[in-house]
Amino acid sequence: MIVTFTLNGRETSVEAQADERAIDLLRRLDALDIKEGCGTGECGACSVLVDGIHKLSCLMLAAQLSGRAITTASGLGGPEALHPLQQAFATHGAVQCGYCTPGMTIAAAALLEQNPLPSREDIRRALSGNLCRCTGYVKIMDAVEAAAQEMTSTHKDKP
Amino acid sequence: MHEPLSPTKPETAQQSPHQPTQDTLAKATGAQRYTLDLAPADCLWAGAFRPGAALGLAHASFHGLDADSVRAALALPGVLRVLTAADVPGTNRQGIVHKDQPVLCDTVIRHAGDPVALVLAESPETLRRALALLRAMLDPLPGVFSPEEALRKNAPQVHAGRKGGNLLLAASINKCSEGQADARADARADARNVALTLKRAPIVLRGTFSTPMQEHAFLETQGGFARATDDGGLDMTVSTQAPFRDRFEIGHALGLSPLSIRVRAPYLGGGFGGKDGATVQCLLGLAALHAGGRTVAMRWDREESILAGYKRHPVTMRYALGAQADGTLTALSCSLLYDTGPYAHLGGEVMELGMEHAAGPYRIPNVSVRGRCVYTNNPIGGAFRGFGVAQVAPAVEAMIDALAQKLGADPLELRRKNALRTGDVNSTGVRLTSSVALVECLDTLAAHPLWTERTAWRKAAPPFIRRGVGLAAVHNGMGYGRGLADMGIAKLELTETGEFLIYNGVADMGQGNATAFVQLAAQELNQPLAAIRILQPDTALCHPSGSSSAGRTTYSFGNALLKACAAMRTKLTARAAQALLVDNLANLTLVPGAVLHPATGRTLPLAVLPRFLSRDDRICVSEFLMPVAQDPPKTGKAFPIGFPHLFFAHAAHLARIEVDELTGQVRVCNYLAVTDGGRVLDRQGFDQQAHGGVAQGLGYALCEDMQLQQGRILTPDLSTYLLPTALDLPDTISLSAGINEPTGPHGLKGVGEVGMNGPAPAICAALEDALGVRPRHLPCTPECVLNLLRRGKRTHRRRP
Numbered sequence: 001m002i003v004t005f006t007l008n009g010r011e012t013s014v015e016a017q018a019d020e021r022a023i024d025l026l027r028r029l030d031a032l033d034i035k036e037g038c039g040t041g042e043c044g045a046c047s048v049l050v051d052g053i054h055k056l057s058c059l060m061l062a063a064q065l066s067g068r069a070i071t072t073a074s075g076l077g078g079p080e081a082l083h084p085l086q087q088a089f090a091t092h093g094a095v096q097c098g099y100c101t102p103g104m105t106i107a108a109a110a111l112l113e114q115n116p117l118p119s120r121e122d123i124r125r126a127l128s129g130n131l132c133r134c135t136g137y138v139k140i141m142d143a144v145e146a147a148a149q150e151m152t153s154t155h156k157d158k159p
Numbered sequence: 160m161h162e163p164l165s166p167t168k169p170e171t172a173q174q175s176p177h178q179p180t181q182d183t184l185a186k187a188t189g190a191q192r193y194t195l196d197l198a199p200a201d202c203l204w205a206g207a208f209r210p211g212a213a214l215g216l217a218h219a220s221f222h223g224l225d226a227d228s229v230r231a232a233l234a235l236p237g238v239l240r241v242l243t244a245a246d247v248p249g250t251n252r253q254g255i256v257h258k259d260q261p262v263l264c265d266t267v268i269r270h271a272g273d274p275v276a277l278v279l280a281e282s283p284e285t286l287r288r289a290l291a292l293l294r295a296m297l298d299p300l301p302g303v304f305s306p307e308e309a310l311r312k313n314a315p316q317v318h319a320g321r322k323g324g325n326l327l328l329a330a331s332i333n334k335c336s337e338g339q340a341d342a343r344a345d346a347r348a349d350a351r352n353v354a355l356t357l358k359r360a361p362i363v364l365r366g367t368f369s370t371p372m373q374e375h376a377f378l379e380t381q382g383g384f385a386r387a388t389d390d391g392g393l394d395m396t397v398s399t400q401a402p403f404r405d406r407f408e409i410g411h412a413l414g415l416s417p418l419s420i421r422v423r424a425p426y427l428g429g430g431f432g433g434k435d436g437a438t439v440q441c442l443l444g445l446a447a448l449h450a451g452g453r454t455v456a457m458r459w460d461r462e463e464s465i466l467a468g469y470k471r472h473p474v475t476m477r478y479a480l481g482a483q484a485d486g487t488l489t490a491l492s493c494s495l496l497y498d499t500g501p502y503a504h505l506g507g508e509v510m511e512l513g514m515e516h517a518a519g520p521y522r523i524p525n526v527s528v529r530g531r532c533v534y535t536n537n538p539i540g541g542a543f544r545g546f547g548v549a550q551v552a553p554a555v556e557a558m559i560d561a562l563a564q565k566l567g568a569d570p571l572e573l574r575r576k577n578a579l580r581t582g583d584v585n586s587t588g589v590r591l592t593s594s595v596a597l598v599e600c601l602d603t604l605a606a607h608p609l610w611t612e613r614t615a616w617r618k619a620a621p622p623f624i625r626r627g628v629g630l631a632a633v634h635n636g637m638g639y640g641r642g643l644a645d646m647g648i649a650k651l652e653l654t655e656t657g658e659f660l661i662y663n664g665v666a667d668m669g670q671g672n673a674t675a676f677v678q679l680a681a682q683e684l685n686q687p688l689a690a691i692r693i694l695q696p697d698t699a700l701c702h703p704s705g706s707s708s709a710g711r712t713t714y715s716f717g718n719a720l721l722k723a724c725a726a727m728r729t730k731l732t733a734r735a736a737q738a739l740l741v742d743n744l745a746n747l748t749l750v751p752g753a754v755l756h757p758a759t760g761r762t763l764p765l766a767v768l769p770r771f772l773s774r775d776d777r778i779c780v781s782e783f784l785m786p787v788a789q790d791p792p793k794t795g796k797a798f799p800i801g802f803p804h805l806f807f808a809h810a811a812h813l814a815r816i817e818v819d820e821l822t823g824q825v826r827v828c829n830y831l832a833v834t835d836g837g838r839v840l841d842r843q844g845f846d847q848q849a850h851g852g853v854a855q856g857l858g859y860a861l862c863e864d865m866q867l868q869q870g871r872i873l874t875p876d877l878s879t880y881l882l883p884t885a886l887d888l889p890d891t892i893s894l895s896a897g898i899n900e901p902t903g904p905h906g907l908k909g910v911g912e913v914g915m916n917g918p919a920p921a922i923c924a925a926l927e928d929a930l931g932v933r934p935r936h937l938p939c940t941p942e943c944v945l946n947l948l949r950r951g952k953r954t955h956r957r958r959p
Contacts, residue, residue, distance in 0.1 A: 032196040033189025035428070037378040038461040042877035045378055073189030079181075082188065090179035090187040093843040096851060097669025098186025099193065099378040099428030124885040131877070133376055133429050134669050135847065136854030137885040 005065045007031060008075030022048075022060035026070070033073045033102045037131065044130030047103035048072050054110035056129075073102030076109055084154070085109055085147040094143035096134030104130050108144045116152050120145065180677045180688055182426065182667075193428050194398040195458055198384040202454040203239065205446035206286045207263075207274035210295035212466055217271040217536040217870025218302035218315070221264055224276055225294035232289040237281035240449050241293070244275075247445055249414025255404070255436045256800075257327075257503035259318065260539075262412050262441040268297065269317055269501030270536055271871050272467035279446055279455060304870050306475070306496045306533035317501050317534035325534045327499055328507040330797035332514050334588045336524035344793035350492075353527035357490040360481025364561045368478070368554040369936045370919070372498075372865040373471035373858075375543060376882055377668075379428020381438035381468060382458035385447040392419025393444050399424050400435040400666050401706035402696045412441040413448065420444070424696040430668030431855070432542030433469050435708050436504055462875050469541025470865065472497045472509055472532075474550040476517075480558040481525075486566055488577045490525040491518045491558075491586070495551065497532040500539040506532045509540065511798045512636060513547030518586035519555035520597050520634035520809055521577040526586040536870040542708060544855060545915035548635050553860075556631045556920030557933055570924070571610070574632045574811075575601045588792030593806045594908070596835035597632060599896040600811035603833045604630065609813055609892075610831075616815065617928075625818040626828075629924025632811050633916035636804030637909045638711045638785045643800045645709075645785035647716035648702035651680065651723040653731065653777040654692075657752070657766035659684060661693040661720065664704025665712040670911050671844045672712040676720055678841055679904065683724035685749045690765075702780065710808060710909025713840075715785050717904035722781035730779060734772060735763045786902060806900065808908050809835040812853070812917030816925040820948060823941035825861055825926070830891040832914055837897045838906030845910060849893035852914020858883045859915075860922040864938050 004013045007029060016025050023046045026034050037045035039058050046057040049071035050064075077083030085105045088094070095101050104127060111118055111126035118126065123144045124137075132140060185191040208224075211217055229241050244251055244265035251265065252258040264275045275295050280286035303309035303317065309325040317325055333349035335341070336356070341348035357363060383397030392415060399405055402422040410417035427434060439457045446455040459467065474497050481490035495513055499506030510532040517528045543549070559577075563570040578597045584590050604610055613628040620626040639645040650662035661680055667673040677691045684691070694700065704716050732747035735754035739761050741747060748755050753762040769777055788805045795802045815829040832849045839845045862881045866873035874880040899906035919937055926944065927933040930951035934943060 028200075032192065035193075035378070037380075038877045040461070040876060040878065042461075043378060076188075078188050079184050079190055082184070086184075086187045090183045093847050095183050095186045096671065096847055097378070097427060097429045098183075098191050099669075101186050102189035105187070105189075120890075128884045128886045131376075131378065131882050131884065133378055133431070133855070133882065134851045136850035136883075136888050136891055138850045138888075138890050139843075139847065141885070141890065 001063065003062055003066050005067060006069045008071060016062035020062040021058060022062050022065055023057040025062040025065065026057060026072070031072045035099055035102060037099070044107060045100050045103045047106040047130065049106055049110060052113060054107050073105050076105060084150045085144065088143040088147035088150065092143040092146055093139040094135060100130060100132045104132065104140060108147070112148055112151060117148050178688060180674045182673055182693070191426055193379055194396055194425050195382045195384070195456060197396060197425060198456040199454050202384055202456045203279050203281060203450055204283050204286045205443060205455045205457045206278050206290050207442055208276040208278065208290055208293045209272050209274050209466060210297060211268050211271035211273055212871065214297060215871055216268065216297055216299055218300040219268050219297040220300055221266055221268055221275055222296040222298065225296060228292055228294040232278065232292045235285060235289055237285035238289045239279040242277040242445060242449055246449065247413065248448065249412050251412060253408050253412040253437045253441045254503055255408065255505055256507065258411060260502040262445060267300070270538055272538065274442070277442055277446055279450060302536035302870055304535055304537060304867070306498045306531070306535060309533045309535050317536060327503050327532045327534055328510065328797060329531045330511065330514065330795065332526065332528045332587055332795045334526045334586060334792065334794060346794065349794070350527045353490055353492055353525045356525040357479055357481040357492055360489050361484050362482045362562065362565060363479060364558055364565065365479045366554070366557055366561065367476065367935065368557060369475045370473060370550040370553065371937055372473045372538065373543060373863055374465055374865055374880055375431045375433030375468065377429025377431060377433060380459045380461060380464040381434065383439050383443050384454055384456035385443045386454040387447045387450065387452055390419060392416070392421070393447055394421045395440065395443060396423045396425065397440055397443070398427050398434055399440065400427070400430045400668055400708060402666060402698055403703035404706060405437060405440050406698060408437045409440050409444045413444050421699045424666040426695060427666060427668035430707065431544045432546065432708060434668065435542040435706050436469070438468065461877060465875055465880065466872060469504060470538050471543040472499060472506065472540035472547070472550065474513065476551060476554040478554055478558050480562060482562055486562065486568055486573050486576055488521055488523045491523050492527045493517050494529040497530065498535050498537055498540060499532050500535055500537045502539050504539055504541045506540050508801050509542065509547040511547070511802050513551045515587055515636060515803055516548040516634065517551045517555060519559065520579050520632055522579055522583050523586050537867060538872065544852065545635065545912055546709065549856065549859065549916050549919065552631065552633050552916040553919040553923050553937065557923060560924050560927065571601060571605055571630060578632065587803045588794060589788045589803050589805065594837055594898050594900040595807065595809065596896055596898045597634065597809040597811070599898065600809055600833040600835050601632060603894055603896040604811040604813055604831060607831055609815060609829050620817070623820045625820060625929040626816070627818065627925040627927070627929025628813065628815050629921045629928055630811065630813045631917045631920035631924060633913060634807045634809045635710060635913040635916055637714060637806040637808060638709055638804065640801040640804045641787045641791055645705060645711055645715055646782055647704040647719035648780065648782040649716055649719035649723040650702055650778060650780045651720070651727050653727065653765065653769055655769050657764065657769055659686065659691050661691065662701040663693050663695055664701045665716045666696050666707040668707050670712070671847060672707070672716065675713045675717065675841055675844055679717055679720055680724055683721060684728065686751055690752070710911045711785065712909070713907065714903055714909050715783055718783035719781050721904050722783060723779045726779040726781055731768065735768060738763050738771060806908055808910050808913040810913045810917050812921045814918065814921040814925045816922065816929065818926065818929045818944060823945035823948065825939060825944055827857060827889045830889045831894070832891060832917060833894045833896050834910055834913060835897040836895065836910035837900035837903045837908035839895045839897060840905050840907045845895060846893040848910045849914045850891050853891045853918055854883055854888055856915045856918025857888060857922065859937060860919040861938050862887065862940065864940055
């Protein structure tokens with residue numbers, strides 16, 4: 001079947017198998033920033049935004065992407081135009097091996113969309129489905145807090 | 160939920176933003192590519208057939224694959240080969256020290272994850288279907304599922320006919336106080352002397368402890384891709400901590416010249432020891448040799464990673480501690496029993512580290528440690544952050560706390576009184592000429608409000624909640640120890656465009672050594688971070704610099720890199736002198752982007768300088784060898800390599816916990832880690848290692864519960880083997896109390912390991928403080944805590 005959706009703002013039509021997982025289709029399309037850590041929805045490394053909502057692409061079928069707007073970590077920003085979350089992750093030491101990072105920033109972006117100034121406890125809850133084995137989460141919390149501050153103050157500055 | 164308390168969060172120094180390196184930015188944006196992101200799209204896929212798990216068998220004789228099932232698998236479109244042991248060209252045995260692990264089993268499987276066949280297919284989906292069709296002819300064999308069982312007379316043999324039976328290694332470390340040591344260095348005589356001192360001690364305490372298996376659970380599972388090269392070798396890209404050593408393991412197993420194998424190690428998505436030693440390498444090499452020149456990829460899914468991956472060794476420990484009435488430690492005797500599973504891997508070496516650290520970071524004149532490492536049919540034990548030390552720390556710290564209770568002494572003061580200092584002789588007989596700042600760690604902890612305000616905090620516990628505060632003092636040896644060159648060889652190139660390129664010889668598994676190297680080089684060469692690039696290990700381009708392990712990478716390679724930078728500075732100023740018509744080299748200096756002659760203000764841009772130089776002349780290579788103990792003790796004879804160590808990182812940890820009396824749930828409210836890692840070069844990297852080690856240690860202490868039944872794993876995935884989430888861990892505070900280590904690069908020591916060792920003893924101490932009973936086994940799951948609560952009700956004595 002042909003599945004049509006937007007991937008990081010780019011209109012995409014692609015042949016997919018009926019039993020193909022969304023993660024496999026997306027990685028086939030070179031969205032290699034989506035990581036697989038468990039394949040069973042436990043680790044959150046494959047997090048993507050589906051119409052702005054945080055979803056696990058290892059638990060979705062490719063067909064479920066149809067008509068949706070998919071955002072992956074690199075869709076938030078890139079090394080040339082960093083998203084405030086990516087900037088904060090890099091500067092606050094929230095990145096160690098980096099394998100969970102794309103999923104973490106997606107989960108955090110979904111949180112900040114709903115709750116622009118979350119408490120530390122809010123952040124803990126929102127990221128509790130994303131496992132990190134390196135950091136102990138301390139600096140990830142710091143980074144999300146810093147990004148939230150940055151984003152709300154920038155927002156306020158706008159006329 | 161996390162109650163405010165001063166200070167609640169890491170102090171501002173830790174929160175200050177930090178200029179990130181290129182690799183950190185790439186990781187933060189998802190642009191970083193890991194091993195399997197780099198595999199070509201049209202590659203073949205290889206997968207191992209591991210029949211034991213599905214059949215519930217951990218020990219069985221193997222009589223080949225069912226021929227019909229092989230035909231059915233091969234009949235699937237896109238299935239190329241089904242390989243068995245008969246297709247393995249070499250010894251078919253892998254292993255780092257002992258070559259005892261088959262790449263593919265030929266006649267027997269020794270644990271539930273042992274592979275008997277390897278399938279090559281055009282796609283992961285076809286591969287899965289083929290593997291599901293295969294059937295193996297297995298006959299159950301009686302197994303051994305604990306070291307105690309394995310050592311019984313007439314116990315089933317894991318390696319039939321092996322001299323020594325199920326005992327992989329027995330060893331002892333004995334040290335007697337001066338004048339008491341046996342002149343002939345007779346281990347038995349020394350052990351008897353220790354026993355005698357113990358017997359005469361005014362206070363003698365005993366205890367038995369055990370620690371569980373632990374899963375590394377790196378987020379990126381084991382994987383790689385490989386291609387057979389025209390000259391009969393292999394070109395392999397793999398998620399590995401030891402690319403240079405891998406060549407020898409693969410070569411031995413597959414009958415190839417090690418130097419015909421090229422291994423590249425991109426950034427790892429975590430390692431923690433679990434990617435030290437061949438994981439996919441030999442299977443992948445075998446697949447590539449049968450793939451007609453095509454590239455083959457292999458990726459273990461999470462279940463296969465848990466089934467076949469290496470684990471932290473479970474250990475049973477019996478301790479006796481002797482002390483004088485004033486709390487001075489006089490003697491320690493213990494025996495340790497390590498379960499290495501069916502293959503040696505690094506079992507003997509892990510036990511060696513455990514034995515070397517079994518007496519804790521204390522000054523004890525008489526020490527006798529006996530260790531046995533035993534084959535069983537459980538999953539394979541291997542290297543894991545804390546490498547044998549994480550197991551003994553909760554045992555020896557329990558003994559110290561028991562002594563404090565017996566004496567009515569302050570547990571922190573008792574530790575300070577007996578703590579090792581620079582110049583002391585440690586428990587193996589090594590005089591510590593290196594930096595030892597454990598006392599500084601304890602002093603820093605003692606002054607912290609989390610410690611000074613503990614009594615008031617404990618008393619303010621809400622209804623149905625018990626509060627407890629516990630501490631631990633730990634250490635961890637750095638580097639390989641004696642008998643093995645712990646060497647870094649750094650290669651540094653001035654590129655054609657005038658940037659600097661570091662050829663990293665030690666894999667970066669996430670501990671940030673690549674970042675540290677870039678920072679070091681930028682500082683030494685007086686260049687901006689953006690002018691320094693780093694190439695990840697590639698055996699064809701970089702120099703062998705050992706494995707990414709043992710808290711050694713930044714120390715050994717960092718020292719080598721400092722020398723290479725100094726050589727580069729000298730070289731570039733000398734070459735620039737010619738172009739700048741300067742007759743005195745001392746007057747030239749490197750400034751960002753150029754060589755400067757300050758007297759005249761003339762500069763030669765680094766972008767221009769390479770035009771004057773041949774490529775050979777743009778490269779500097781320097782090596783550094785870690786010093787070892789010069790006058791090693793005459794004990795530990797059973798260890799051919801790795802004993803003893805000269806350098807140690809130290810730490811003092813504190814945990815504040817709340818125990819729910821109704822559910823047994825433990826919440827870690829606050830955690831403080833004070834670390835001696837020498838001078839701190841990069842504060843952020845230092846804190847990252849402390850936070851990460853503590854997180855894994857808290858998982859080990861509280862929730863990571865690998866359940867086995869007759870060698871079968873009952874917790875096969877991340878929904879049953881529970882890792883700590885953001886909701887389970889506190890905002891760990893990391894402080895440094897290190898002093899300059901004169902031999903370290905800018906005075907640092909490795910801190911990757913030591914953070915892992917503190918949480919288990921600190922949590923056990925906090926539980927004892929809260930409940931009046933000390934846990935003897937880990938992890939302290941809610942069920943265990945409820946049992947402790949019941950026992951505590953009978954014996955509970957609240958300390959003042």
